[in-house]
Amino acid sequence: MQNGPDHIPDRIHIDEEDRAIIKTIDDHPEADVRQLLSFNAPANRSRKEQFLYFMAIGVAHNTKLPIKKRESGGFFLLKDLKPEDNALIDAVAVWHEGKADVLSDRSKVLEIAEGYAHAGVRFVADSIESQPGSFLKKIELNLWSIYTKLNQESNANKSEK
């Protein structure tokens, strides 16, 4: 289903090229990768969960890539999103636009989320393939790095006030 100006979206799309990357992740030989992210066992992640993870990684790298060609059929249906999932997607859109007005345009909100997820897929693929060492360890270190930086910023803001 394609988006149009008056079209009310009912599903999330990924870039056509991302499908192959995500399949590689689903069937990756490294157990760590499968255990964290795979649609297949042992992780058994849903497509919605994968999408939200990729979106977060895109945000972590502050990178949003425009989708060149939407994959036909979509990645998952919007009805699968729970309020807590929508809240994350909304927050990304608000943060990206710097104002809440974007929330009145559902298509725009989803387009922003898809853009960050598209970038996130690439970063995850790079992380898996290019760096040596345990994938889980890298993910953990990366999270600690973000968390520490956020804490430092938070402390700096508090002291400014």
Place this chain on the structure above:
Amino acid sequence: MRISKIALENYRQFRKLGIEFPKGTSGDLHIFVAHNGTAKTNIINAINWCLYGDEPYLSGDSQRLPVLNQQVMREIGDTGQADVIVEVYAVVDKDEQIMFERKSTYVWNNKSAPMRHGTTSRVLVSDTKGNTQVLIDDEASNYVARSIPLGIREFFFFDGARLDNYFKHTTAENISSAVLKISQIDSLNKVSDRLTEVRREIEKEISKGNPAIEKARKEYIDVQNKLEELKNRVVKEKEQVEIAENKIRTCEDDLKSCPNAEKLEDNRKVLKSRKVTNKEQYDKLMSRKCELLFEYGRIIPLVPALLKTDEIIKAKHVAGEIPPVADVSLLDNILATNKCEICKRSLDSNSREEITKLRQLILMSSTIGKELVQIEGIVTITLDRANRFSRDIEDISGLISNVEKELIQIQTDIDSLDSQLEGQNIERIKDIAEERRKFEKIRDDKNRLIGRFNKEIEDKQDELKDKEKAWDRETKKEQALKSLVDERDACFRIANVLNKCRDTILIDTRNRIRMKTKEILFSLLWKKHTFTDVLIEDDYRIRVLNELRYDCLGSLSSGERELLALSFTLALHDISGFDSSILIDNPVIWLDPEHKSNFSNALARVSKNKQVILLFHTDEYTPAISAILDSESATRRRIKLAAQEKEVVLEVL
């Protein structure tokens, strides 16, 4: 009695050899040194064959071969004959010379293997005046039986490899049997048995013709038979217990070479099981950590976005835009009537357009407001959740680290056990351990059965007394039988006196053996202060007491146990009056170096007053042993094989 010479002709590896045992200046010690398979042990076998006609220390391979020398068998060819002769020359009390001889003749009759054609034994006894008495076959055997009874030969001929276990494994019956044999009370037993037979004959006579007496007698005999049956059952069960204990000992000996192997294997199993459990726990924790990383991976990078959203929501709260005002009914009425409800004028196109825009703005603001209200709580909760990242990850990482440490320790322990178990046949060890458990169960079951039978025996003995009294009452009613009853009672009384005499002699002999064993042991012991007493208990169990008066027989070293066996034997010799030689094959083979020296010193001391013949394996006769015994020995010879390895020659050392 000491052996002065052994002459062997065509006996196994001995073609024709005379071995003299002259007394030395310092003692009566004779040493043979030999490699394996050079007929060392056959010297003891030859003496046994000469005296008793058997070879108790023969190896399994040799048992299938005839005693005839194999070289002789080849030389004789298809026809002819050859004799195997062993002569043992002994001196008794310096004035009586004895020659024991056994001869077997082998005949070839065009057969591939020679047939034994009869065996004869002779004993020649010569006194100092030159009188010689010749005893042949049965007479010769009787003489041997009186001089060195077959039943106590194990107290003269030792296998050092077994001596270590002598008191460790021996039963009270062995000691009892030894004491009984040397007490020389066989004649008392025979008289007692004969008296019992006579008494029974009289009892039969008494019961004839009187049904009441006969009935009482039969009842008595019935109970007596049942009692005997029970006693026989006990004997049989005890034999089974003995067999089981022998099997247990064999298993324990087999397990000696791999100490604690079974326990080590059990520990290894426990560790392996713990490793599996810990690995499962580790995998679960890792899986949980993975879930946390995934969950926080979706939240932590979004914290700035969540904070921004939270900030906007708070600002809108301050501005009063939240909760949103969504009432556009007034504007809808104006647009519907096309007339302003405030100024009452009709709307022109510009005004209508402005009101429509205003209506859309209000609706949009309301939609955003509603959206923000919906996510406000979730944003707060998610931010709180993000704050728990460090605690959650550190907690799970701590747990994983602990399990990892345990896993490493378990693997280290397994590796350590593996190195201890390396080279051991675990399956065989398990089989042996299982066999030991099986025989331990049999032994315990049999012992319980024996206990039950013993209780029944006690009951039957009481019943027997009652039956005897009843029988006696019936018998005494018949005055005509008085003389027979008197005879019967006399038999009974005499038998009782004889039994008491026998018991007294046994106790006296036992006490004398005990005292002598203690005296000899303490004169030979190298750690004299460790032990205080040697006891042979009423149940004929031997005990060695330490300085705290605790029985420490089980904890004696191999050397000390050999010394105890030697002391006990010397005591038996002393008390029994049999001044026989002592022959020990492999005397120190199982002892550690320190005890080898101590035991050798003890043997050297014993040889001052008694002939001691020792047969060492070459490796056993170390320079340290040689340094102790060489100067004390009267003769030292090396046994070698010559002539195509079939004939023994001696080399004087």
